[in-house]
Amino acid sequence: MFRAIYLTKSEDGKAEANLKNLDVSDLPNFDQSGVTVAIKYSTINYKDGLAITGKAPVVRKFPMVPGIDFCGAVSASDDPNWKIGDEVVLNGWGVGESHWGGLAQMARVSGDWLIRKPASLTAKDCMSIGTAGYTAMLCIMALEKNGVNPQAGEILVTGASGGVGSFAISLLSNLGYQVIASTGKDAEHDYLKGLGAKDVISRTSLSEPGKPLQKERWAGVIDSVGSFTLANACASSIYGGVVAACGLAQGMDLPLSVAPFILRSVSLIGVDSVMAKRSIRDAAWKRLASDTPPAALNSIAQLVNLESAIDAGKKILTGEVRGRIVVDVNV
Incomplete structure (x- = not known):
């Protein structure tokens, strides 16, 4: 048993979560x-909050x-690539949506979805980073691939106090970038500067039509x-600027013109963490193992048990959560 x-x-179509x-x-x-x-x-990620509350049909x-x-x-393994005792990490692949996921003491998944845990990271470290940190690294790799280096200029991180934003700030700062954080939470300015943000701006400067x-x-x-946040970020990028888009907390719409792309040669890069190829995942986790500041793991992540994860899933949707929520499923 687990x-x-x-x-x-329920009969009226509402999702119900129980231990x-x-x-x-x-x-x-x-x-x-x-x-x-x-x-x-x-x-607990934003998508997990949607699943637990039924606020969106992600399940x-x-x-x-x-x-x-x-x-x-x-x-246990039917896959010759994996043997008993191998330490593994899983991100995405529809787990928790189409296939039973990780908020449990046991899971059974396709061996193709697993990657080896980096030796220099503990299991708790890996989930302190989690899908949010992994996604942040994919975005950084997209910027690098398109020529954005620390000398290029300021880097904007939106949704800064969330999991992706918090890790993006910490990783970028550790790599030598000048990071500007955007948040709607005045109380989090010191937290964001502690992660490495050079300055913090209000999200209202980006979230309205521009x-x-x-x-x-x-x-x-x-x-x-x-x-609107993504639209304004594109509109205020420099000539040759690169925008990596990985989320939709404000909405799925994109109310912008082609002007930034054809007049300033701005590149808009979509970043998906769910179905990324194994080679990309391995590269991202290798970078995370070497580039994540150890202090960030403790400052960004908080620990809860499995029972408390249900309430945490509700709070992440109302903006009450800062950084990452790690779930110890065995307490």
Whole structure:
């Protein structure tokens, strides 16, 4: 038996989340590629909050165990690439949406979805970083690939006090970039500067409708907000600036013109963490193992148990959460 957060749908169509004891035989089957993992830590991400509360239809089928990432050790394997005792990390692949996920003590997934835990990081470290830190690194790699180096100029990070934003600031600062953080939370300015932000600006300067072209400022942008915020970030990028978009907290719409792209040669790069190829995942986690400041792991992440994760999933949607929530599924 193992404990898990178990999502069901009531007769009136509402999602319900409860802590439940399940049997290992309840885990999904993956034929020749199935790997069973004894989970050590998972996390609460924005998407997990949506799943737990039912605020958006991210869960594709019920019943479901939420949790889009986890770290643990292989306890059984039908995949020749994985043996008992191997320490593994999983991010994305529809886990917690279409396949039972990581907010549990056990999971069974396709071996193709797993990567090896970096030796220099503990299981808790990996989930302190989690999908948010991994996504932040993918965005940084996109900026680098498109020529944005620390000498290029200021880098804007939106949604700065969230998980992606917090890690983006810490990683960029550690790499020598000048980071400007955008947040709507005045109380978090000291926190963001402690992570390495050179300055903090109000999100209201970006979140309202703006001109198609604005004063040039940003050499690069990491945006997890979308909508008007992303549009204004593009409009205020310098000539040849690069914008990495990875989220939609403000909305899925993108109310902007083509002016930044054809008059300033701004590049808008979409960054997806869910279905990224193994080679990209391995590269990102290798960088995270070498480039993450150790102090950031403690300042960005807070620890809760499995039972408290349900309430944490609700709070992350109301903006009550700063940084990362790590879930110790075994307490």
